[in-house]
Amino acid sequence: MSPQQSGFSETNLWDNLPGTKNGFSSTDPGGPAPDAGWEAPPSRKGFFTDTSICIGCKACEVACKTWNGVPEDGLDMLGSSYDNTGALGASTWRHVAFIEQRKPLGSQDTGVTITLPEPAPPPQVDLGMPAFGLPGAPGGGDERSEFRWLMSSDVCKHCTNAACLDVCPTGSLFRTEFGTVVVQEDICNGCGYCVPACPYGVIDRRIGEQGTKNVGIAQKCTLCYDRLGVDETPACAKACPTQSIQFGDVDELRERAAKRLETLHAGGLGEARLYGEDPNNGVGGTGAFFLLLDEPEVYGFPPDPIVTTADLPRMWKNAGMAAVGLLAAAVTVFAGRRP
Amino acid sequence: MGASFGRGGATGFLQDLQNADCIVIQGSNMAECHPVGFQWVMEAKARGARVIHVDPRFTRTSALADTHVPIRAGSDIVFLGAIINYIVSNEKYFHEYVLNYTNAANLVSKDFQDVDDLDGVFSGYDPQTGKYDTSSWAYDANDDEPAGDAGGQGDESEESASSRSAGHELGGHGAALEHTKVKRDETLQHPRCVFQVLKRHYARYTPELVQEVCGVTPEQLLDVCEAVTSNSGRERTTTWVYSVGWTHHTVGVQYIRGSAIIQLLLGNMGRPGGGILALRGHASIQGSTDIPTLYNLLPGYLPMPMVGTHDSLDEYVAQIASPDQKGFWTNARTYTVNLLKAWWGDAATAENDFAFDYLPKLSGDHGTYATVMSMLKDEIDGYFLLGQTPAVGSAHGRMQRLGLAHLKWLVVRDLNLIESATFWKDGPEIETGELRTEEIDTEVFFFPAAAHVEKDGTFTQTQRMLQWHHKAVEPPGDAQSELAFFYLLGQKLRQRLADSTDERDRPLLDLTWDYPVDEHGDPSAEAVLAEINGVHLTGEKAGVPLSTFNEMKPDGSTSGGCWIYAGVYADGVNQSARRKPGREQSWVAPEWGWAWPANRRILYNRAAADPDGKPWSERKAYVWWDSEQEKWTGHDVPDFELKKPPSYRPPEGAAGPAALRGDDPFIMQADGVGWLYAPTGLLDGPLPAHYEPQESPISNPMYSQQASPTREVFSRTDNYSNPSGDEPGAEVFPYVFTTYRLTEHHTAGGMSRWQPFLAELQPEFFCEVSPELARQRGLVNNGWATIITARTAVEARVLVTDRVVPLRAGGKEIHQIGLPYHWGIGGDAVVTGDSANDLLGVTLDPNVHIQESKVASCDIQPGRRPRGPALLDYVAAYRKRAGITLDTGNELRNLASGANGGSRSGGVKEGAS
Numbered sequence A: 001m002s003p004q005q006s007g008f009s010e011t012n013l014w015d016n017l018p019g020t021k022n023g024f025s026s027t028d029p030g031g032p033a034p035d036a037g038w039e040a041p042p043s044r045k046g047f048f049t050d051t052s053i054c055i056g057c058k059a060c061e062v063a064c065k066t067w068n069g070v071p072e073d074g075l076d077m078l079g080s081s082y083d084n085t086g087a088l089g090a091s092t093w094r095h096v097a098f099i100e101q102r103k104p105l106g107s108q109d110t111g112v113t114i115t116l117p118e119p120a121p122p123p124q125v126d127l128g129m130p131a132f133g134l135p136g137a138p139g140g141g142d143e144r145s146e147f148r149w150l151m152s153s154d155v156c157k158h159c160t161n162a163a164c165l166d167v168c169p170t171g172s173l174f175r176t177e178f179g180t181v182v183v184q185e186d187i188c189n190g191c192g193y194c195v196p197a198c199p200y201g202v203i204d205r206r207i208g209e210q211g212t213k214n215v216g217i218a219q220k221c222t223l224c225y226d227r228l229g230v231d232e233t234p235a236c237a238k239a240c241p242t243q244s245i246q247f248g249d250v251d252e253l254r255e256r257a258a259k260r261l262e263t264l265h266a267g268g269l270g271e272a273r274l275y276g277e278d279p280n281n282g283v284g285g286t287g288a289f290f291l292l293l294d295e296p297e298v299y300g301f302p303p304d305p306i307v308t309t310a311d312l313p314r315m316w317k318n319a320g321m322a323a324v325g326l327l328a329a330a331v332t333v334f335a336g337r338r339p
Numbered sequence B: 001m002g003a004s005f006g007r008g009g010a011t012g013f014l015q016d017l018q019n020a021d022c023i024v025i026q027g028s029n030m031a032e033c034h035p036v037g038f039q040w041v042m043e044a045k046a047r048g049a050r051v052i053h054v055d056p057r058f059t060r061t062s063a064l065a066d067t068h069v070p071i072r073a074g075s076d077i078v079f080l081g082a083i084i085n086y087i088v089s090n091e092k093y094f095h096e097y098v099l100n101y102t103n104a105a106n107l108v109s110k111d112f113q114d115v116d117d118l119d120g121v122f123s124g125y126d127p128q129t130g131k132y133d134t135s136s137w138a139y140d141a142n143d144d145e146p147a148g149d150a151g152g153q154g155d156e157s158e159e160s161a162s163s164r165s166a167g168h169e170l171g172g173h174g175a176a177l178e179h180t181k182v183k184r185d186e187t188l189q190h191p192r193c194v195f196q197v198l199k200r201h202y203a204r205y206t207p208e209l210v211q212e213v214c215g216v217t218p219e220q221l222l223d224v225c226e227a228v229t230s231n232s233g234r235e236r237t238t239t240w241v242y243s244v245g246w247t248h249h250t251v252g253v254q255y256i257r258g259s260a261i262i263q264l265l266l267g268n269m270g271r272p273g274g275g276i277l278a279l280r281g282h283a284s285i286q287g288s289t290d291i292p293t294l295y296n297l298l299p300g301y302l303p304m305p306m307v308g309t310h311d312s313l314d315e316y317v318a319q320i321a322s323p324d325q326k327g328f329w330t331n332a333r334t335y336t337v338n339l340l341k342a343w344w345g346d347a348a349t350a351e352n353d354f355a356f357d358y359l360p361k362l363s364g365d366h367g368t369y370a371t372v373m374s375m376l377k378d379e380i381d382g383y384f385l386l387g388q389t390p391a392v393g394s395a396h397g398r399m400q401r402l403g404l405a406h407l408k409w410l411v412v413r414d415l416n417l418i419e420s421a422t423f424w425k426d427g428p429e430i431e432t433g434e435l436r437t438e439e440i441d442t443e444v445f446f447f448p449a450a451a452h453v454e455k456d457g458t459f460t461q462t463q464r465m466l467q468w469h470h471k472a473v474e475p476p477g478d479a480q481s482e483l484a485f486f487y488l489l490g491q492k493l494r495q496r497l498a499d500s501t502d503e504r505d506r507p508l509l510d511l512t513w514d515y516p517v518d519e520h521g522d523p524s525a526e527a528v529l530a531e532i533n534g535v536h537l538t539g540e541k542a543g544v545p546l547s548t549f550n551e552m553k554p555d556g557s558t559s560g561g562c563w564i565y566a567g568v569y570a571d572g573v574n575q576s577a578r579r580k581p582g583r584e585q586s587w588v589a590p591e592w593g594w595a596w597p598a599n600r601r602i603l604y605n606r607a608a609a610d611p612d613g614k615p616w617s618e619r620k621a622y623v624w625w626d627s628e629q630e631k632w633t634g635h636d637v638p639d640f641e642l643k644k645p646p647s648y649r650p651p652e653g654a655a656g657p658a659a660l661r662g663d664d665p666f667i668m669q670a671d672g673v674g675w676l677y678a679p680t681g682l683l684d685g686p687l688p689a690h691y692e693p694q695e696s697p698i699s700n701p702m703y704s705q706q707a708s709p710t711r712e713v714f715s716r717t718d719n720y721s722n723p724s725g726d727e728p729g730a731e732v733f734p735y736v737f738t739t740y741r742l743t744e745h746h747t748a749g750g751m752s753r754w755q756p757f758l759a760e761l762q763p764e765f766f767c768e769v770s771p772e773l774a775r776q777r778g779l780v781n782n783g784w785a786t787i788i789t790a791r792t793a794v795e796a797r798v799l800v801t802d803r804v805v806p807l808r809a810g811g812k813e814i815h816q817i818g819l820p821y822h823w824g825i826g827g828d829a830v831v832t833g834d835s836a837n838d839l840l841g842v843t844l845d846p847n848v849h850i851q852e853s854k855v856a857s858c859d860i861q862p863g864r865r866p867r868g869p870a871l872l873d874y875v876a877a878y879r880k881r882a883g884i885t886l887d888t889g890n891e892l893r894n895l896a897s898g899a900n901g902g903s904r905s906g907g908v909k910e911g912a913s
Helices: A059-068 A141-145 A163-167 A235-239 A250-266 A312-337 B014-019 B039-046 B060-064 B076-089 B095-101 B194-202 B207-214 B218-230 B252-265 B313-320 B328-347 B353-358 B368-376 B397-404 B419-426 B428-432 B482-496 B503-509 B525-533 B771-777 B869-881
Strands: A045-050 A094-107 A146-155 A173-175 A181-183 A245-249 A273-275 A288-292 B022-026 B050-054 B067-069 B238-242 B276-278 B382-386 B409-414 B443-448 B457-460 B465-469 B623-626 B631-634 B735-740 B766-769 B784-788 B793-800 B807-809 B812-814 B816-820 B856-862
Touching: A045 A146, A045 A250, A059 A094, A059 A146, A059 A235, A146 A288, A146 B060, A163 A173, A235 A245, A245 A250, A250 A273, A250 A288, B014 B039, B014 B238, B022 B039, B022 B218, B039 B050, B039 B060, B050 B060, B050 B218, B067 B218, B076 B194, B076 B207, B076 B218, B076 B252, B095 B252, B207 B218, B207 B807, B238 B252, B252 B276, B313 B328, B313 B353, B328 B353, B353 B503, B368 B397, B397 B419, B397 B428, B409 B419, B419 B428, B419 B443, B428 B869, B457 B525, B482 B503, B766 B771, B766 B784, B771 B793, B771 B856, B784 B869, B793 B869
Parallel strands: A045 A288, B022 B050, B022 B238, B050 B067, B238 B276, B382 B409, B409 B443, B735 B816, B766 B793
Antiparallel strands: A045 A245, A094 A146, A173 A181, A273 A288, B457 B465, B623 B631, B735 B856, B766 B816, B784 B793, B784 B856, B807 B812
16 A cells, blocks of 8 residues: 555644654655654664574574563463464564465475375355464375475564554653664553554553563563663574574665565565565554565464554544534534624 | 594584585484574575485474475484485495595405395394394405405404494494404405495395385485485585484484495595584583593593403503504503593502502493483482483483482482472372382482583583683572582592591592682682693693693603593683684684684594595685695694695504504594494494384384394383284384474473473473374364373373374384473473373483484373373283283394294393382
């Protein structure tokens, strides 16, 4: 969706709110930080996560929790490949997804056709959901010749147009000088407005017993704001053994990602694609973007997310016009009553 | 590795993987268990290398490989043998390399008979003892046959070399030969030359056999064969990577030999992007064999002396190496004397054989499994557990825990209250009623241990590299380093014995035990490193650290605690603490840490040049002869005498290093070359031959001999085996299981199950099964399953996954079940669960006494296991149904006529206590 289509380039009331001036012109060479009022900020920082070389070791998850003091998030086995984390949340700021697919990459043709008992009956109702090949789902032995296991480390996207930040009433969420979006835990009042605002379902309020650190407070990845301040690499990227998680200047990472994509395409991985890096997408481009080997839905990403506050300007405008109209009407009414 | 090349270590280094044109990972889950090193596989792949993963399961390694070849667990020798057959039959070997750098041209004794002649055993097998007399495997000892050509240099002594060697002591070095005047046929045509013996031996290893035994299709086999051969030769190199997926078998040593033969035939040893990378299990496992925690080794791979046969230094040294053979092991006396001087200082003199008598002597097998059986017989009073938890981490956990309950005292030093420290109150046997807390007399002393960031010291990791770690913080509370603990323990023992006049106390009282301590009373780890490195004791250089083991003297004028580590403290500088960034030095990075021997990063690198000393190709240049400077040079420290020219030929009667020709690259070997065929040094055969695992659902299709005839079996009522192949009752245990690790946990979980951040990533014990097996047995994803063997039954959550595929082998559908072994039953960890190792019995490889834990048979049923005493009844009923007796699986020799004819049940027969 182009800025024109979504009306992002229109001048409106929203532009005058603090921290969002020209907020939707994501092609601003300085990134979002200058718009937030930072004078001469450093270059925008972000992650390029190349899932094609992720080995699913989860070192990023552990490094993140260790550095940031994020508590354990449940000891449940999920029965979902090697993923027992499930999703990003208040106590999970990095999440490695594991997707088992009957698609070629690693060939394991056994040449054996196994005789199978009758497969389980198909679901009664086709809900039209994309098929991921659930663990244990029925399938014939003849389909076993092709298989691949995708792994991908997910994280807060640090959107150019960040809805969480837009809706935060306390100013707890703010845009840093690095163009990232960070919660100030001592300001957050736990209202939770940011939670449904995030188009990726990243931010959440921490649930736990009284006394748990930051319980009730909205929490998410800070891109290790404290480490960036002393010129250190965020913990997850530092711990990644294969450089699947790359940290750096967003502009430079975009170039690197484009080159890597070319290489993979040349190598025959036609379905490889970048996700999130496009400054013209629904969130104005993300600070943390990905190279995926399949459609975003396969990894649990929304295919075409739009900043949930995108329509706010128009709504404000309409509301404003309505208010003006009402005011005019009221004035008229009262004026009319005056003899 | 020692038997093939002369040293027991990975031959290259991880960074060198980037130079490989093809990488075969087999018997290893490198991405999961060595994720940091795996980045170099990814680098190689990015540079265009082909990555092949051969493994029963599709793992995180397979996910990043170009090709995954699913294989039946326990069948790797057939797969490797077929590659050898392909190389030899299609003349894909590197002829010049094979001829000059291997023993291909050497003639083998006329008395040698292969397994195909004797229905599954080599010549020299004694069915009564289950052991080989290896004398018939020797090189040709007669001179009545025409020698092949001028290469024939005479005869070998008639006396067999085998009597000198004991395989279990050869983990670290080449076996001894009397001398090396071996008859050769440079044309490789003589029917008894090693090359022809090898060719005949592997002729049966066909694609059809691979399909039959491994469940791998001919197309997949051919694909791998073509990949490795087209990526080997002058211009290209292939690396083989293995780890405990290969070693944990009754024929594990022979798996490794299989890859050694391939890599020698293809000319990949000693060259960049080549070699065999033996990945070690965890942080300092290489270090714990270099300076061993093994009962049968002394530092630097010197064998532990035996009672009766090694009563003097002379007798001992004579067994390590004949003075007439080639290579550096002829300096064994020097290395031994330096060790004795390091330990006993001034008390070690030439007059008293340098205190050789002070060394403890072996009286038999004191490996971990023999020890636990001794515990059960109440022969052992006390036990130290240091960073080890046999209750969860060793095969047959039940036997381990019952053994611990027989001790009088047990010292556990660990980071956490591991299951081996709490078995007496919350172990599985308490639940079944086999043990009652109030009846266990074992007194358990728990000492909290300092973690690696809380103490100074070195790690010697997978590539033989020592890296120093500095203490970052003081250990919390009472936690102590190993060094401090043992230093204080030694001091206390010496104080107690200070007035003793008993001769037996002299070794303890005469020990050099005087390390400087810091303000916390901790001894200096650097002082220990300096002692290990060694020092000049007398003369002008007295007090100067040794810079290489070549400076060691056999006369007591030098001392050094581990000869292969000499140089790590050269110039009085802790070389292992060097951390010059890679970008500031060459890609070999010789100034990062320090690697033994002599900071060499690729071993046998003389072989990177041709016999004339020139690189085989510019692309693969590594070490070469510089004829202008008249010395060896290159990117690495040459693994060769620096000034010995390629044209050097030893004079008549030379021995030791002087007997090595200028083109003998395997300088630790008794004959200076790589061994395609091991004429001595191994207890289970000179060439790898396929045997089925101790427990297998199929019969060995190659001969009547089912499993390795030299495996160590223990016929005990607490160690029953499942029936195999066509034996009655085998159908009760129709499935194969294999045990392994996950990235998220560390071995038996002592370092990870107590960490919430790690525990939550893999919270429960699970089994991995194919959708086909799930349907066959009614298993539901994320539900429960019970896995049963003759030993016990355990319960696990179910992961149904396409990553496990059924195979067809031995005319059957083979379903394999994956079981990670990280969990244990106890009360202290964040997450607990049944232990996969409880399912295993104890059956060992004869060379190194390693258990077969990577393959066994089982049954699987949906639902949870019975609790309490009902569990014992449940397993007993299985045994009854399968007709299991003490003899089941314990026949060492199987003959064609009648299943039991002429056989012997091996091992020690005794009931469990």
